[in-house]
Amino acid sequence: MSLLPAGAQTPAEAEAPSALLAPAMPGGTRRAPARRSAAAGLPARADAGQELLRKPVNALAIVPQSKKITPLFRKSYNVMLHLAQEQGMERDIFRAPISAVLAGLDFDSNDTGLVKRHLRAMATTAVEWQSPTTGEGASWAISGLIGHAEIKREGGQNWLEWSYSVRLKQELLEPSVFARLSLEMIAQLRSHGAIALYEICSRYRDVGRTSRQAWSWWRPVLSGKPETDKQKQLEYRFFKRDVIKRAIDEVNAITDIEVELLEYKAGRFIADLQFSVRRKQQVPLPLVPPGSAPQPLDLTQVVRATALGVDEERAEQCLHEFGEAPLKAALDVLERRVASAFPQPLRDPQRYLRAVLEGARGGPDETPAAHGPGHDADAAGRADLALREVEAKRRVKWTEEWLRRRRDGLADEIAAMGEEAQQALCDSLLADMAARNVHPSIRKRLQTSGWQHAMVLHEMLRFYANASIGEQWDQPSAQQLLDVAAQLGDTAESAGLSAG
Structure with missing residues (x-):
């Protein structure tokens, strides 16, 4: 790697440091020299031992x-x-x-x-x-x-x-x-x-x-x-x-x-x-025994994420943003999804991982410090619950879009009929509404404004669809939802849909 030139700098103000407590490192390393000892009259520090x-x-x-x-x-x-x-x-x-x-x-x-x-x-x-x-x-x-x-x-x-x-x-x-x-x-x-x-x-x-x-x-x-x-x-x-x-x-x-x-x-x-x-009045205890070497930064979860198809920088960003325990739990969920490859191989591991982490966090204003060790202990359970919530929301979005398209298609079919056929369909609908005791104002609106009026349209589409398609006309199959998701550019696999 290149050696870059550096400008000189020498601070003018002096401050007496305390001794640095550290062991000798392998390979000939040594202790940093203490510039002033405790015998020189320095008070004991709360961070001694760290x-x-x-x-x-x-x-x-x-x-x-x-x-x-x-x-x-x-x-x-x-x-x-x-x-x-x-x-x-x-x-x-x-x-x-x-x-x-x-x-x-x-x-x-x-x-x-x-x-x-x-x-x-x-x-x-x-x-x-x-x-x-x-x-x-x-x-x-x-x-x-x-x-x-x-x-x-x-x-x-x-x-x-x-x-x-x-x-x-x-x-x-x-x-x-x-x-x-x-x-x-x-x-x-x-x-x-x-x-x-x-x-x-x-x-x-x-x-x-x-x-x-x-x-x-x-x-x-x-x-x-x-x-x-x-x-x-x-x-x-x-x-x-x-x-x-x-x-x-x-x-x-x-x-x-x-x-x-x-x-x-x-x-x-x-x-x-x-x-x-x-x-602080109460100083946190050191997390490692006094005198031990500084702990290396643990990149286990970053390496694990990259092995599952997540970009290295994105994995590191998730580690810093969400913490090690939530990332580990979310990677457990991702690993299971990748291993199953059902209903189809996972296409976007990064987006899938992000969705699980966002859901598990519980809210945009939460900070990592707001939780104790117990919070990290159930991170896997929260991640699973969050994933189910994400799946449910996406299914609802896709279903709504599919229904909108189906209704538009039915309306186009009726509009393409001749006037006599449309009139016959309106007469049949009027008789059906009378038999079901539909409110008189809606029946009157059909007679005066036609089937395309906002108050009548949903009745006409339901009546026509039941007759031409069947009572399941408003219930999409898994494959139909997958098609909608693909057209929306969404990750259909995140909802765990089966095309079979």
Whole structure:
């Protein structure tokens, strides 16, 4: 992969970091040196025992210049940076088993495409490096996140090697101004907005609030999207609803800090944003034993989805949007449908999977943090129920369309008859309505306005269809619904219809 040039940056402000508690890594890695010990008078921290990343402030509010930064992109970069800090400044090339960064990949198959795509993006996607505090960094820079990456197979195991730009390496590995970040907590966050907000707010947890910036400054930082013309036209209310609110809900529910949005107006409109930050009274316990290595990102469900015919990027998007347990449950449903191939092979696994996940979520305003472990435990049952609801709705839509077409066809047949035949049919209908005690106003309307009047048309179509087709005239077969679905461009197989 290409090595990109990087601009120099050296933050001017110094902040004393705490010791980084981490074990030695295989292959000659070592502990990052502690710059100040507990004996120096530092108070004990609530996050002691958790795996901490010392992330430079200029790497907190990065802005992509061409491609979107995904949650997996940012999480895997954090793990790689932590491993590099462990291995130390003396190295030019850093290395680790790929399984230490990304779990769930079978590298004897085609899964390398997924990790290669992310490594390529890290090396080639230019990002603007900036601190969330204006003027905190001594200089501005734009570069790729890593200098190069290479995958090697040694002794039956796949290893990842990577490097950083020479001008960025010092600040990345031994930062003078940084935020202490819990990799365990970051691993639980789903959206890019939540990850970026947690990283930035962690920098200010002892200050109480972030710096105040224009809301347009926050837009690319939290969304992870480049500032295109389309992005610049995005209204604040949509950015708040779709990015900020979800990010705050996730951070407050999962991490050890609580964040609140502060808005500042210029006239009638929101101009600047700031976030208040405070530590929680009860800090979540580490999810892994103290002193253990950072947990790799588990891509098992993404790999499984691609094997079932789902596009790699779409599968990753579903993982971040819905979470691992709901995705696993929905893939169970998809797997059963693919295996059955009934009534015909599944044509659109991506759309089928999305329909199951949307139904299982229960509502557009639900956030991942709103549910506990019990919610994830019944994800399979919810997914099955949601699929049945989706099937029922589609059957209703197709049936309504089929009935509309059948009624139009019947009306055309009657209209094509001669006047005498139509009159005879109207006389027969009038006698039938009298025998059934149909309301006199409808019978009178038939005599004065004819069978095409809105009050009479449905009676005429029913009467004619029963006589010419039979009493089952308004009940479509499975094959007829499949034909309608195909003409509508819908996925007929999603309703599990049998053509037999």
